[in-house]
Amino acid sequence: MADKNVFNEVPENLGFYEEAIPVNWEEFKKVAESRRSIRIYKDDPIPENVMRECLRLTTLAPSSSNLQPWEFYWVRSPEKKAKIIEFCLSQPAAKTAQELIVCVARTDTWNRNRKWMVERLKKEPNTPPVAFAYYEKLIFWVNYQGPCSILAPLKWLITSTIGLFKVMPRFPFGKKGLMMWAVKSTALACENLMLSLRAAGFDSCPMEGFDEVKVRKLLELPTDALPMMIISAGKRKPECMYGPQIRFDQKHYVFEV
Amino acid sequence: MADKNVFNEVPENLGFYEEAIPVNWEEFKKVAESRRSIRIYKDDPIPENVMRECLRLTTLAPSSSNLQPWEFYWVRSPEKKAKIIEFCLSQPAAKTAQELIVCVARTDTWNRNRKWMVERLKKEPNTPPVAFAYYEKLIFWVNYQGPCSILAPLKWLITSTIGLFKVMPRFPFGKKGLMMWAVKSTALACENLMLSLRAAGFDSCPMEGFDEVKVRKLLELPTDALPMMIISAGKRKPECMYGPQIRFDQKHYVFEV
Numbered sequence: 196m197a198d199k200n201v202f203n204e205v206p207e208n209l210g211f212y213e214e215a216i217p218v219n220w221e222e223f224k225k226v227a228e229s230r231r232s233i234r235i236y237k238d239d240p241i242p243e244n245v246m247r248e249c250l251r252l253t254t255l256a257p258s259s260s261n262l263q264p265w266e267f268y269w270v271r272s273p274e275k276k277a278k279i280i281e282f283c284l285s286q287p288a289a290k291t292a293q294e295l296i297v298c299v300a301r302t303d304t305w306n307r308n309r310k311w312m313v314e315r316l317k318k319e320p321n322t323p324p325v326a327f328a329y330y331e332k333l334i335f336w337v338n339y340q341g342p343c344s345i346l347a348p349l350k351w352l353i354t355s356t357i358g359l360f361k362v363m364p365r366f367p368f369g370k371k372g373l374m375m376w377a378v379k380s381t382a383l384a385c386e387n388l389m390l391s392l393r394a395a396g397f398d399s400c401p402m403e404g405f406d407e408v409k410v411r412k413l414l415e416l417p418t419d420a421l422p423m424m425i426i427s428a429g430k431r432k433p434e435c436m437y438g439p440q441i442r443f444d445q446k447h448y449v450f451e452v
Numbered sequence: 453m454a455d456k457n458v459f460n461e462v463p464e465n466l467g468f469y470e471e472a473i474p475v476n477w478e479e480f481k482k483v484a485e486s487r488r489s490i491r492i493y494k495d496d497p498i499p500e501n502v503m504r505e506c507l508r509l510t511t512l513a514p515s516s517s518n519l520q521p522w523e524f525y526w527v528r529s530p531e532k533k534a535k536i537i538e539f540c541l542s543q544p545a546a547k548t549a550q551e552l553i554v555c556v557a558r559t560d561t562w563n564r565n566r567k568w569m570v571e572r573l574k575k576e577p578n579t580p581p582v583a584f585a586y587y588e589k590l591i592f593w594v595n596y597q598g599p600c601s602i603l604a605p606l607k608w609l610i611t612s613t614i615g616l617f618k619v620m621p622r623f624p625f626g627k628k629g630l631m632m633w634a635v636k637s638t639a640l641a642c643e644n645l646m647l648s649l650r651a652a653g654f655d656s657c658p659m660e661g662f663d664e665v666k667v668r669k670l671l672e673l674p675t676d677a678l679p680m681m682i683i684s685a686g687k688r689k690p691e692c693m694y695g696p697q698i699r700f701d702q703k704h705y706v707f708e709v
Contacts, residue, residue, distance in 0.1 A: 389648075449511070
């Protein structure tokens, strides 16, 4: 029997329900299956409202403790666009793109967002007290690293020691740990963006081969914000792919245990 | 004008095309909009073939250089399932779940997978020579960190120095850098899994509050494999949610620049 903790102390009835609306499995499969990384785009533009809707769906992805540690920069000014293309080493997936979105993981917004969560939860009639404890205390101590991450080794020591005797989630340790934490949630949203673009009849390419330092400077981001992916978008051009989709045999990465 | 490099040296015609099949925007929106993190599930099982199909769609997500650094453990044995629930601190989203999938980011499969990519590309008639250079040389030097990551500081120094004078993608530096690299691609696939479950008429909850050390041990994973998320799945029960979906105002994280 597990101890009582902030995770399992949840009432049997959370008091809120949203119906599982009927969805179309076959239509979704078409979207997931036809998403390919496109290297060369046509000149057809993506309507503004489509881009905005795709960006809205992007941020419907879940995030760690709903702290939404992401930012999406839709690069529209021709000067900035030219710079971003250059920072992507002028690869065709950037050069021929109609739109470019810089996806940024932030390690410095969790404390602001945690307070916003508390404000929002106060407006909900059924928020259990445990939710306030979670955002007001637990999240703070899980994510707070102290000045210059001075608390990171201590947190590691504490969780590792407790972990010898009982089940203990491991915290993000230090700046790198927090960065990994933010990257994880931001990537969930990135996939939403790429699928949304496909579902809207457009295509995309996720790029990691770019100069993150120069991109950070161009967007005037602090050093603890990581431009982690640039997604280009447009309509696929004939002969725009390297070849058929390659996935290794599922037996190498899907296991039933 | 950018220098010639392995990224922009791509022929105008890549020689392969897959048509952008018609897709249904409204149906996709329903999937993305109705995905919620579910805390309490009904007893309805998920058919085996649905789970397998969702796991197949999971791995259709793109990955960095297509190196597929992910693994998904569908936990089916009752003993292991009980353990995983315990390691998730017995939270209701785990305890009431029909299925549990441990999503693992691997930092130690890229070299094997890079060689597999070369083998597969050899079978394609139109692979440009630059693709072989990419997988045979560039990827190796980008990801290789040397014994005990001894090369990481050197790589940092080289890319930072070159970066002062020209556009330079920054490598993953050391074990933590590689981990972040693997986490990013694996999270893209995680979002595919959650959307696929929803599209198939089921629900999910991504969990990060678990004891990754004990999960790693249970699944007999090496220390450089990171169980980064456990996704639970089932059918949502009435009153299974904390409240309405909370997203902060888009103006805080979607910017047009």
